[in-house]
Amino acid sequence: xxxxxxxxxxxxxxxxxxxxxxxxxxxxxxxxxxxxxxxxxxxxxxxxxxxxxxxxxxxxxxxxxxxxxxxxxxxxxxxxxxxxxxxxxxxxxxxxxxxxxxxxxxxxxxxxxxxxxxxxxxxxxxxxxxxxxxxxxxxxxxxxxxxxxxxxxxxxxxxxxxxxxxxxxxxxxxxxxxxxxxxxxxxxxxxxxxxxxxxxxxxxxxxxxxxxxxxxxxxxxxxxxxxxxxxxxxxxxxxxxxxxxxxxxxxxxxxxxxxxxxxxxxxxxxxxxxxxxxxxxxxxxxxxxxxxxxxxxxxxxxxxxxxxxxxxxxxxxxxxxxxxxxxxxxxxxxxxxxxxxxxxxxxxxxxxxxxxxxxxxxxxxxxxxxxxxxxxxxxxxxxxxxxxxxxxxxxxxxxxxxxxxxxxxxxxxxxxxxxxxxxxxxxxxxxxxxxxxxxxxxxxxxxxxxxxxxxxxxxxxxxxxxxxxxxxxxxxxxxxxxxxxxxxxxxxxxxxxxxxxxxxxxxxxxxxxxxxxxxxxxxxxxxxxxxxxxxxxxxxxxxxxxxxxxxxxxxxxxxxxxxxxxxxxxxxxxxxxxxxxxxxxxxxxxxxxxxxxxxxxxxxxxxxxxxxxxxxxxxxxxxxxxxxxxxxxxxxxxxxxxxxxxxxxxxxxxxxxxxxxxxxxxxxxxxxxxxxxxxxxxxxxxxxxxxxxxxxxxxxxxxxxxxxxxxxxxxxxxxxxxxxxxxxxxxxxxx
Numbered sequence: 001x002x003x004x005x006x007x008x009x010x011x012x013x014x015x016x017x018x019x020x021x022x023x024x025x026x027x028x029x030x031x032x033x034x035x036x037x038x039x040x041x042x043x044x045x046x047x048x049x050x051x052x053x054x055x056x057x058x059x060x061x062x063x064x065x066x067x068x069x070x071x072x073x074x075x076x077x078x079x080x081x082x083x084x085x086x087x088x089x090x091x092x093x094x095x096x097x098x099x100x101x102x103x104x105x106x107x108x109x110x111x112x113x114x115x116x117x118x119x120x121x122x123x124x125x126x127x128x129x130x131x132x133x134x135x136x137x138x139x140x141x142x143x144x145x146x147x148x149x150x151x152x153x154x155x156x157x158x159x160x161x162x163x164x165x166x167x168x169x170x171x172x173x174x175x176x177x178x179x180x181x182x183x184x185x186x187x188x189x190x191x192x193x194x195x196x197x198x199x200x201x202x203x204x205x206x207x208x209x210x211x212x213x214x215x216x217x218x219x220x221x222x223x224x225x226x227x228x229x230x231x232x233x234x235x236x237x238x239x240x241x242x243x244x245x246x247x248x249x250x251x252x253x254x255x256x257x258x259x260x261x262x263x264x265x266x267x268x269x270x271x272x273x274x275x276x277x278x279x280x281x282x283x284x285x286x287x288x289x290x291x292x293x294x295x296x297x298x299x300x301x302x303x304x305x306x307x308x309x310x311x312x313x314x315x316x317x318x319x320x321x322x323x324x325x326x327x328x329x330x331x332x333x334x335x336x337x338x339x340x341x342x343x344x345x346x347x348x349x350x351x352x353x354x355x356x357x358x359x360x361x362x363x364x365x366x367x368x369x370x371x372x373x374x375x376x377x378x379x380x381x382x383x384x385x386x387x388x389x390x391x392x393x394x395x396x397x398x399x400x401x402x403x404x405x406x407x408x409x410x411x412x413x414x415x416x417x418x419x420x421x422x423x424x425x426x427x428x429x430x431x432x433x434x435x436x437x438x439x440x441x442x443x444x445x446x447x448x449x450x451x452x453x454x455x456x457x458x459x460x461x462x463x464x465x466x467x468x469x470x471x472x473x474x475x476x477x478x479x480x481x482x483x484x485x486x487x488x489x490x491x492x493x494x495x496x497x498x499x500x501x502x503x504x505x506x507x508x509x510x511x512x513x514x515x516x517x518x519x520x521x522x523x524x525x526x527x528x529x530x531x532x533x534x535x536x537x538x539x540x541x542x543x544x545x546x547x548x549x550x551x552x553x554x555x556x557x558x559x560x561x562x563x564x565x566x567x568x569x570x571x572x573x574x575x576x577x578x579x580x581x582x583x584x585x586x587x588x589x590x591x592x593x594x595x596x597x598x599x600x601x602x603x604x605x606x607x608x609x610x611x612x613x614x615x616x617x618x619x620x621x622x623x624x625x626x627x628x629x630x631x632x633x634x635x636x637x638x639x640x641x642x643x644x645x646x647x648x649x650x651x652x653x654x655x656x657x658x659x660x661x662x663x664x665x666x667x668x669x670x671x672x673x674x675x676x677x678x679x680x681x682x683x684x685x686x687x688x689x690x691x692x693x694x695x696x697x698x699x700x701x702x703x704x705x706x707x708x709x710x711x712x713x714x715x716x717x718x719x720x721x722x723x724x725x726x727x728x729x730x731x732x733x734x735x
Contacts (some may be wrong), residue, residue: 006060007019007020007021007054007055007060007133008020008054008060008063008207009022009023009024009051009054009063010023010185010188010189011063011064012188012189012191015525017179018188018189020051020052020054020134020137020189021138023051023054023139023184023185023188024048024049024050024051024052024134024138024573025045025047025048026184026187026188027047027048027050027051027177027180027181027184028043028044028045028046028047028048028086028180029044029180029277030047030048030179030180030183030184031043031044031046031047031176031177031180032044032047032179032630033180034176034179034180034359035173035176035358036360036361036362036391036392036393038147038151039148039172039173039176040150041141041142041143041144042088042091042092042143042148042172042173043140043176043177043180043636044141045080045084045088045092045095045140045141045143046092046095046173046176046177047177047180047181048138048139048140048547049076049079049080049092049096049134049138049140050073050076050095050096050177050181051072051073051076051136051181052072052073052075052076052079052122052131052138053070053072053073053074053075053076053128053131054072054131055075055130055131055132055133055134056070056072056075056128056129056130056131057129057130058070058129059129060561067517071125071128073096073097073098073099073100073101073120074097074123074125074128075128075131076092076096076097076099077092077093077094077096077097077119077122077123078123078125079131079134080092080093080096081093081123083140084143085143085145086145086292087145087148087149087154088143088145090146090635090636091169091170091173092230093119093123094106094119094174094638095170095172095173095174095177095178096177097119097122097123098174098349098351098640099174099177099178099181099351100162100351101351102349102350102351102640102641103170103171103174103349103354103640103641104117104118104119104122104349104640104641105118105119105630105637105638105639105640105641105642106118106119106120106632106635106636106637106638106639106640107119107121107637108120108632108637109636111124112124113125119636120636120637130596132535138410142155149716150410151391151524152165152169152391153165153531154166156355156524157275159626159633159634160624160626162634162635163489163625163626163631163633163634163635163638164320164380164383164624164625164626164705165383165387166383166480166635166638167638167640168346168383169379169387169391169439169627170638170640171346171348171349171354171357171640172357172358172361172392174354174357175354175355175357175358176358178301178354179329179339179355179356181570182328182329183329188476194322194325194331195322196300196322196326196331196332196333196711197295197300197322197326197331197332197333197334198299198332199273199297199298199299199300199332200297200298201262201265201266201273201332201333202266202294203240203294203297204262204294204297204298204334205259205262205263205266207293207294207295207297208258208259208293208294209259210291211255212255212259216274220432221250221284221432221433221561224251224429224432224433225250225251225252225432227429227431228247228251228306228424228429229248229251229252229256229259231423231424231425231426232245232247232256232257232260232423232424233256233259233260233263235421235422235423235424235425236260236263236264236423237263237267238421238457239419240370240395240419240420240421241389241390241395241396241408241418241419241420242385242386242389242395242396242397242398242406242418242419242420242421243260243395243396243397243398243420243421243422243423244397244398244403244406244407244420244421244422244423244424245260245398245399245400245423245424246395246400246401246403246422246423246424246427246431246602247399247401247424248400248401248433248434248600249433249555249559249564250433250435250559250560250561251433253399253401254286254289254368255289257366257368257397257399258290260397260423261273261364261366261397263395264364264395265364268364270333270362270363270364270393270394270395270396271333271359271362271363272330272332272333272335272359272362272363272364273333273334273335273351273363273364273365273366274330274335274336274337274342274360274363274364274365275335275336275340275366275368276337276366276367276368276533276689277311277336277337277338277339277364277368277369278338278339278368278369278372279338279369279531280304280305280306280307280338281531281533282368282369282531283302283304283307283336283337283338284306284307285534286336286368287300287302287336290334290336293623298334299319299322299334300332301323301326301327301330301331301332301334301335301414302329302336302337303330303335303336303337303338303341304336304337304338304341305338305341305681305684306493306681306684306685307681308677308678308681309323309324310678322714325687327580328352328355328356329355329356329359329395330356330360331359332360334459339367339372339373339374339647340647340648342360342697343374343377343380343381343384343645343647344645344646344647345357345649346360346380346384346645347380347643348645349640349641349643357723360387360388360392361392361393361394362392362393362394363388363393363394363395364394364395364396364397365385365394365395365396365397366396366397366399367385367386367396367397367398367399368399368400369399370398370399370400370403370406371400371402371403371404371609372548374401374647375616375619375620376619376620376622376647377623377645377647378413378613378619378620378621379413379620379621379623379624380623380624380625380645382409382410382413382414383413383624385410385414385705386410386414386415386418387414387415389418390415390418397423401551401555402547402548402551402605403605404606404609404610404613404676405606405609405610406420407420407422409613410482413620413621419527428601429701430602431598433561434566434598434600435557435558435559435561435563435566435567436540436554436557436558436566436567436569436571437566437567437568437569438550438554438569438570438571438593438599438600439568439569439570439571440570440571440572440590440594441464441570441572442572442573443572443573443575443666444572444573444574444575445574445575445576446472446475446476446570446574446575449461449472449541449572450475450476450522452539452541452570452656452666453520453522453539453541454520454522455520456520456537456538456539457510457514457520457521457538458506458507458510458520458522458523458538458539458558459520459521459522459523459537459538459540459541460523460525460529460530460537460538460539460540460541460556461522461523461524461525461536461540461541462525462526462527462530462541462542462543462549463524463526463529463543463574464526464543464544464551465526466488466489466725467524468543468577469486469487469488469491469524469525469526470486470488470724472524473723473724475484476522476524478723478724479721480533481507481519482519483518483520483521483522484522484524485499485518485521485522485523485524485526486499486523486525486723486724487499487523487524487525487526487528487529488525488526488528488724488725489526489528489652489688489689489725490688490689490724490726490727491688491691491722491724491725491726492657492685492687492688492725493684493685493686493687494660494685494686494687495722495725496528498527500533500535503523503535504534506521507521507535507536507537511536511562521537521716523535523537525527525547527549527552529553529556530549530552530553530555530556533556534559535556535559536556536557536558536559536560536562537556537557537558537565537567538557538558538563539557539567539568539569540553540554540556540557540567540568540569540570540571541553541569541570541571541572542554542570542571543571543572543573543574544571544572544573544582544586544589544590545585545586545589546585546586546588546589546608547588547589547592547599547604547605547608548585548608548610549583550569550571550589550593550599551599551600551605553569554567554569554600557569571589571593579715584611584612584616584636588608588611588612589608592604592608596614596734609640623645625638625639625643628642628643630642633645651691651692652689652690652692653689653690653691653692653695653712654684654687654688654689654690654712655687655688655689655690655695655698655704655712655714655726656683656686656687656711656712656713656714657686657687657688657714657720657726658713658717659686659717659720660686661684663682663683663686666679666682666683667711667713668682668708670709671682671707671708674709675709675711683711688720688726690726692725694728696727698714698719698726698728701728702715703715703716703719714726
């Protein structure tokens with residue numbers, strides 16, 4: 001056996017070896033395949049260099065069984081530093097150095113390897129065995145620094161733009177490399193050849209058109225819906241990078257966006273369609289609707305924390321394996337995921353997270369409820385959209401009934417010359433969908449709210465806190481009051497879903513048999529009911545909050561337009577509550593409610609968002625990479641590892657309520673061993689939320705315990721009631 005053959009990258013259990021050069025070339029070919037055309041040479045080179053450190057004698061001893069630690073990834077980064085010009089070299093250094101542990105912080109020129117693990121420090125390391133044999137087996141492709149810098153327009157960008165754009169570019173390149181490395185390693189070591197989830201877009205479009213052909217179009221509202229949708233179908237054929245689909249509630253946004261996405265994917269030959277949705281409840285509805293329409297023509301990947309393919313009864317074992325594999329790197333052409341999953345991927349430095357990022361390229365990406373872009377990550381989110389559409393071959397559709405001025409916002413926080421197209425330019429038919437009128441009550445008593453609510457067959461009351469929801473529920477009679485329901489995250493997800501299903505059934509019965517006399521149906525909820533829950537009440541009440549949330553509540557009043565008169569939505573504040581200063585969302589909404597005759601008018605909605613964004617500009621830009629305190633102002637110092645891209649920063653604690661045998665078994669298992677993803681999903685559904693103060697009260701009373709794996713369990717079930725959820729005082733027991 002010659003020296004080259006002796007240099008081993010991986011060994012199977014049966015002793016079969018993969019040489020280093022075989023692994024380098026296999027990884028390089030895949031990374032090149034994944035990359036957009038301008039980056040193919042760079043990514044091929046990354047694959048060729050990422051494991052050259054395995055040519056070290058010490059690594060070969062390790063793979064033969066010697067129990068030693070060997071740093072092999074830094075060798076590839078040092079090689080890139082010496083062999084390539086600055087721009088390409090720096091990208092290669094970051095992604096190769098971090099291809100196992102995650103992209104490192106760039107660090108400072110003075111960093112030393114004995115003190116820190118930044119890229120700057122690691123490039124100074126010298127305690128390696130010779131790895132120069134790679135030069136006899138590895139032949140990198142020529143690079144063109146200027147062409148890359150020109151394609152990404154770095155030469156005409158500000159210092160801040162260079163930092164953020166370079167950050168995104170490095171994460172994308174890292175994604176290509178680590179997915180290629182994982183797949184080549186898996187294929188050799190586990191002898192697995194993956195089969196992606198596939199869809200037939202032409203067939204899906206045909207099925208969708210067939211669905212549309214069955215819709216009745218006789219009423220004025222139905223005709224208006226058809227005319228609005230026709231505008232979208234015509235405008236989607238225009239050339240743009242981002243499309244804005246501003247359509248009123250009830251106008252068929254979801255199916256209209258699906259037709260636009262399929263049309264674009266087919267005509268532009270895009271590789272995949274990605275739906276990005278803010279709430280799991282909306283994903284559930286959207287996925288079920290698409291699966292019903294598209295049938296076997298679409299193998300839809302649902303990537304969300306609350307979904308487990310194991311729960312799909314008609315899925316074969318082979319399909320379950322393919323589905324689970326596809327969640328790792330999004331090797332599917334029809335994906336539905338959450339906004340948190342999508343954007344936190346683009347903000348990460350971790351191998352497991354970033355592995356799928358390269359499959360966001362060359363896609364049609366639909367952002368449902370686009371007005372809910374997280375405020376604290378507003379600029380990074382819009383930059384991600386802008387970079388994907390300008391440089392990585394994707395096209396985006398922003399979808400909402402309350403559209404902010406995204407033309408200006410994308411130009412200000414994304415790219416100033418981004419090409420943006422309105423899909424709906426004529427809003428003259430919008431008034432047909434004004435199925436509610438909004439009335440401001442001011443400060444009122446709970447008794448007045450109850451009096452008005454009980455006069456209608458059904459009423460929804462949405463308040464801003466769990467404390468208020470529970471207090472109103474008890475004021476109105478609690479569990480002794482017939483047809484009175486409470487919803488808040490003090491309840492487990494299982495009980496929330498069961499309660500919503502009961503409410504939905506009662507609402508349908510009331511609509512179907514209005515002549516039947518019965519106690520009014522009254523639901524008191526926190527804002528969780530605004531998260532894509534499809535309910536239709538006769539009247540609604542909304543405690544003062546932002547205009548977008550008020551309109552979301554309005555979307556659950558006379559939703560189907562079945563009432564001959566417009567539904568009524570009342571805004572209010574409650575007497576006797578501790579008064580806090582209104583935030584900018586609430587104060588702006590109050591001003592519009594008092595001064596405008598129709599808050600559904602697009603002018604009001606634009607004014608609302610303009611005001612909110614103006615007063616929150618610092619928050620909207622604070623998580624841009626260029627503002628990070630460790631960022632030294634140039635690409636060599638980007639703090640990839642120190643950057644916290646967590647969009648959800650909850651102040652709540654999660655407590656599992658073991659009130660079913662299944663959950664009790666999982667909790668018992670958690671005392672002795674780590675849990676599977678499936679186990680955690682079961683626990684998530686049986687968990688409720690409490691704030692830190694409530695959590696401390698429960699701890700002091702000794703009714704919650706947290707085990708070694710971080711699972712907190714309610715140990716006294718008298719502290720949980722299915723109608724209101726967890727409480728901080730248990731029931732008295734008399735003996």
